[in-house]
Amino acid sequence: MSEPSESPLVLVHRTPTLTYMDDHLSRNFRLLKTYASPDPLPVFLSRHAATVTAFVNIGRLKIDAELLSHLPSLQLLVCTCVGTDHVDLAECKRLGIAVTNAGDAFSDDVADCAVGLLISVLRRISVGDRYVRSGKWAKLGEFQLGTKVSGKRVGIVGMGTIGSRIAKRLEPFGCIISYNARTQKQSIPYRYYSDVLSLAADNDVLVLCCSLTDQTRHVVNREVMESLGKEGVIINVGRGGLVDEKEMVKCLVEGVIGGAGLDVFEKEPQVPEELFGLDNVVLSPHAAVATPGALESVASVAIANLKAFFSNQPLVSPVRLG
Amino acid sequence: MESIGVLMMCPMNAYLENELQKRYNLHRFWTCPEKPAFLETHRNSIRAIVGNASAGADAQLIDDLPKLEIISSFSVGLDRIDLGKCKEKGIRVTNTPDVLTEDVADLAIGLILALLRRLCQCDSYVKSGKWKYGDFKLTTKFSGKSVGIIGLGRIGTAIAKRAQGFSCPINYYSRTEKPDVGYKYYPTVVELAQNSDILVVACPLTDETRHIVNRQVMDALGPKGVLINIGRGPHVDEKELVKALTEGRLGGAGLDVFEEEPHVPEELFGLENVVLLPHVGSATVETRNAMADLVVGNLEAHFAGKPLLTQVV
Numbered sequence: 001m002s003e004p005s006e007s008p009l010v011l012v013h014r015t016p017t018l019t020y021m022d023d024h025l026s027r028n029f030r031l032l033k034t035y036a037s038p039d040p041l042p043v044f045l046s047r048h049a050a051t052v053t054a055f056v057n058i059g060r061l062k063i064d065a066e067l068l069s070h071l072p073s074l075q076l077l078v079c080t081c082v083g084t085d086h087v088d089l090a091e092c093k094r095l096g097i098a099v100t101n102a103g104d105a106f107s108d109d110v111a112d113c114a115v116g117l118l119i120s121v122l123r124r125i126s127v128g129d130r131y132v133r134s135g136k137w138a139k140l141g142e143f144q145l146g147t148k149v150s151g152k153r154v155g156i157v158g159m160g161t162i163g164s165r166i167a168k169r170l171e172p173f174g175c176i177i178s179y180n181a182r183t184q185k186q187s188i189p190y191r192y193y194s195d196v197l198s199l200a201a202d203n204d205v206l207v208l209c210c211s212l213t214d215q216t217r218h219v220v221n222r223e224v225m226e227s228l229g230k231e232g233v234i235i236n237v238g239r240g241g242l243v244d245e246k247e248m249v250k251c252l253v254e255g256v257i258g259g260a261g262l263d264v265f266e267k268e269p270q271v272p273e274e275l276f277g278l279d280n281v282v283l284s285p286h287a288a289v290a291t292p293g294a295l296e297s298v299a300s301v302a303i304a305n306l307k308a309f310f311s312n313q314p315l316v317s318p319v320r321l322g
Numbered sequence: 323m324e325s326i327g328v329l330m331m332c333p334m335n336a337y338l339e340n341e342l343q344k345r346y347n348l349h350r351f352w353t354c355p356e357k358p359a360f361l362e363t364h365r366n367s368i369r370a371i372v373g374n375a376s377a378g379a380d381a382q383l384i385d386d387l388p389k390l391e392i393i394s395s396f397s398v399g400l401d402r403i404d405l406g407k408c409k410e411k412g413i414r415v416t417n418t419p420d421v422l423t424e425d426v427a428d429l430a431i432g433l434i435l436a437l438l439r440r441l442c443q444c445d446s447y448v449k450s451g452k453w454k455y456g457d458f459k460l461t462t463k464f465s466g467k468s469v470g471i472i473g474l475g476r477i478g479t480a481i482a483k484r485a486q487g488f489s490c491p492i493n494y495y496s497r498t499e500k501p502d503v504g505y506k507y508y509p510t511v512v513e514l515a516q517n518s519d520i521l522v523v524a525c526p527l528t529d530e531t532r533h534i535v536n537r538q539v540m541d542a543l544g545p546k547g548v549l550i551n552i553g554r555g556p557h558v559d560e561k562e563l564v565k566a567l568t569e570g571r572l573g574g575a576g577l578d579v580f581e582e583e584p585h586v587p588e589e590l591f592g593l594e595n596v597v598l599l600p601h602v603g604s605a606t607v608e609t610r611n612a613m614a615d616l617v618v619g620n621l622e623a624h625f626a627g628k629p630l631l632t633q634v635v
Contacts, residue, residue, distance in 0.1 A: 017457070108465040112488065116435030116464075123429055123606070125436050125599065126445040132598040133591045137584040142333070148606040149432075150424035169487040173428060269453040276449040282441065283448035291439075291463040 008310045011049050011071075013041075014058035020295040021058055021080075024303050045070035054078065054306055063087040068095060076100070076309045080298050082107070082162070083239055084319050085212040093321035100305040103317030104161050105297035106289040111165035113288035114207055114237045117261025118154075118170075120282045121233055122147045127279040147231070147258075150174045155203035157196055157219065158210025158238065159185055166207055178203065181210070196220065200227040205235065212239035222247040231258045237288050240266035249274050252281060263288045326625060327367035329387070331377035334396050338614035342372065345622070351377075361386045370394060370621055375554075375601065376583065378402025384411065392624045394617045397604075398422055398477075400634060401527035401554055408635050415635035416620040419476060421612040422604035427480035429603050430522055430552045433576030434469075434485075436597045437548055438462040443594055465489050470518025472511060472534060473525025474500055477552070481522055493518050496525070511535070515542035520550060527554035535559065540566045548574040548595075552603050555581035564589045567596065578603050 010029040014021070025031055032052060037044045045067070054076040057063060063077060065088055077092060077099045084101055092099050120126050123146040131143055154170055156163045156179040167177045167190060178191040180199045185192075193199040196219050200206055206228055210216055220234065220243040228234070234257060236243060245266045251257045252275065259280035265271050268286055275281050289298075304316045325347040330339065332352050342348045349368065354360040361383075368387050371379050374396040381404045384390060392414045393403055400417055408415050436442055440461045447458050469485045470493040471478045482492045482505060492505040495514040499507045508514040511534055515521050521543050525531050535549065535558040543549060549572065551558055560581045566572035567590065574595035580586050583601055590596050604613065619631050 108489075109463055112435060112464045113439060116432070116439050116441050119428060119432035120436055120441050120445075123432050123602065125429075125432050125597065126442045128599045128602060129436070129442045129597050130446075132586055132600050135591075137586070137600040141584065143600045143602060143605065145605050145607050145610060146602065148425055148608040149428040172483040172487045174424065271448055271453065273451075276451075282445050284441065284444040285448050285453040285458045287439075287444055287458050287461065290458065290460050292460050293463045295460075 008054065008306075009052060010306060011045075011052040011055040012058065013056070013061050018058045021056070021299045021302060024299045025056065028303060029306065042067070042070055054309055056080075056302060056306070057087075060086045063092075065091045068092070068097070076305070076315075078302050078305050079319075080302060082110075083211055085239060085241070089319065089321045098309070098315060099319040099321065100301075100315050100317045101319050102298050103301045105301045106291075106294035107161040107165050109291050109294045110162045110209070110237050110288040111169055113263060113284065114162075114166050114209065114235050114261075115169045117237070117263065117282055117284065118205060118207070118233070118235050119149055121235070121259045121261045121280065122149050122152075124279065126282050151176070152204045153178070153202065154205045154207060155179065155193070155199040156190075156207045156209065157181075157199065157242070158208065159188065159190075160210070162209040162237070163207070164188070166209060197224050197227055200224045200232070203228070204231060205233045208234070208236045208238040208242045210238055210242065212241045217241050218244045220244065220248070222251065225251045225257050228257055230255055233257070233259045233261070235261045237263045240264045240268065245272065252278055325367075326369050327364060327389075328370045328372060328621070329364075329368045331371065331373045331379075334372075334374045335610050335614050337611060338372070338396060338617060341614060341618045342621075345618070346370070365389070370624075372396060372617060372621075373402055375399055375402065379408075380404050381407045384408065384413065392416070392621065394620045396613055396617050399527060399554060401556075405635055413635070414624060414630060414633060416617075416630055416632050417634055418604075418613040418616045419632055421616060422609050423476045423480050425606050425609045426477050426524075426552050426603040427484055429578060429599075430477075430481045430524070430550055431484045433550050433552070433578065433597055433599070434520055434522075434548075435464055437550075437574050437576040437595070438464045438467075440594070442597055467519040468493060468517065469520045469522060470494065470508070470514040471505075471522045471524055472496075472514065472557075473523070473553070474503065474505070475524065475526075478522075478524035479503075481524060490520075511539050512542045515539045515547065518543070518547065520548050522550045523553040523557045525553060525557070527556055532556050533559045535563075537562045537566070540572050543572060545570055546573050548572075548576065550576045552578045555579045555583060560587065567593055 007030045011032045013034040051073050056078040058080050079101045082102045151174045153176045159179045159181040180193045180196050249272045261282045263284040328346040329349045369389050369391045371393045384407050395417045398417050398419045465488045469490045472495050474494045474496045495508050495511050564587045576597040578599045
């Protein structure tokens with residue numbers, strides 16, 4: 001193990017509450033902490049970060065060309081999300097900066113959340129719990145029937161680490177799985193659809209878990225929702241930007257689609273208030289990754305990527321830069 | 323032809339009521355102002371009872387209806403019917419197995435996820451506008467947790483299969499060990515609870531299984547363990563459950579059934595580590611229709627002298 005004075009220097013940025021990696025990082029590296037300085041970020045970087053080769057971005061700080069211009073020696077950007085839509089990947093590629101993400105660290109948790117939202121929407125769990133707690137069951141009696149989950153046709157948009165885990169969880173429910181992805185995957189047994197519109201037409205549920213890119217922005221638009229139909233349900237554990245949120249709100253209020261389970265939104269933490277009164281909608285505050293186990297896993301992956309970088313080994317969870 | 327009298331014990335399903343009304347002389351027991359007088363008047367014309375999870379037929383009612391031939395339950399559970407008395411008098415009993423297995427198993431998993439991941443609280447958190455002021459706290463992972471199932475029948479097996487999709491090791495307790503299932507058997511419920519993160523009740527309610535989840539079991543499950551009840555309220559010592567939860571000795575509970583439905587102990591209403599549902603295990607449009615068809619199908623078969631579809635007694 002190297003002497004503390006020989007530990008590599010790592011630039012770290014985080015918000016005040018995201019402290020889960022502090023110990024892991026300080027045990028293994030010398031840290032340059034953006035958050036320990038009163039300087040505005042660009043000033044701090046210009047003053048102190050000229051020789052930094054590795055940067056850990058804990059959270060979703062936007063990494064654009066302007067910010068990168070203050071890091072002339074940067075070779076590695078470690079992100080703690082799976083999604084990297086907050087990073088200018090093209091600029092990283094141009095500058096020769098490798099990018100890593102959270103890999104599989106919390107894919108199980110996101111998949112669990114997606115299935116939980118799906119069952120909660122169809123079986124009316126959230127509204128049922130409120131019904132009992134408010135005393136309505138004793139007073140008013142029978143609760144409105146829900147919809148069967150088992151056997152439903154589920155179309156998954158994005159068949160990466162998260163989509164494949166969602167499919168694995170829904171198979172024992174007898175759900176019929178199909179998917180849309182950038183390319184068909186020969187190794188998996190589910191039916192492939194080359195576009196989201198036709199996927200929606202043939203499914204009862206649409207689960208969104210693909211990355212947000214220029215190609216996938218608003219991939220779920222009004223036309224797709226009309227195709228999904230009035231019994232159809234959208235589950236979004238990807239990014240808010242995958243859905244035309246204004247149109248989705250209208251479709252839910254007007255009954256164009258049957259319901260939604262949403263963990264992400266276009267302008268978090270703002271959520272369209274028209275959704276607040278809808279019993280067929282279950283909302284979650286981007287909490288799909290929020291278990292202690294997940295954070296431990298993310299920390300491990302981040303440290304592993306840094307160690308690999310500093311010892312010239314292959315990175316653990318590199319992001320393809322297109 | 324003399325019309326067949328069918329006594330329906332409580333409101334349960336509009337479609338079922340209509341189908342029975344079309345075929346038989348349907349008596350809605352809950353609308354009778356004087357039940358003893360009603361039974362006296364109609365004792366010789368009622369040949370069938372339709373019950374459910376809330377109301378069936380005890381020994382007294384069976385004695386009051388000398389022409390009773392068949393009880394067709396709109397449920398798979400038979401705890402509301404005096405089966406011994408039926409056997410004694412040659413009264414046939416049918417229920418609705420299989421058609422509701424998936425719904426109940428789906429709900430068990432839904433309760434686990436809603437409880438561990440605090441989905442109901444998350445929903446309220448966002449809908450009350452609180453997210454603007456800060457993130458919700460961390461919750462508990464489901465994948466990989468050990469699931470202990472009391473009763474490995476149709477429903478218990480369906481729950482096990484679903485939990486395996488979440489990489490959960492499966493443990494179980496049942497009256498006899500099942501050698502080929504590939505799950506770990508525990509000879510007592512206490513040992514099952516000691517060795518499981520999540521305890522699920524999925525056995526029938528009988529004299530032997532009443533309060534099968536008692537204080538000792540809850541203590542074995544402990545402050546990190548959770549209880550899921552999709553069986554019958556009396557499976558669990560509800561008074562002890564409320565104490566265990568309010569005192570923090572039990573980590574949480576997802577409950578679809580209660581000892582005195584629709585009454586639920588109000589001490590539970592303020593707890594964040596519970597999910598409470600109004601007995602909706604089989605409450606989907608698809609399944610209730612299938613259950614209704616089975617009830618009607620059994621009655622039709624009986625009165626036509628054909629083999630019953632889902633006979634229990």
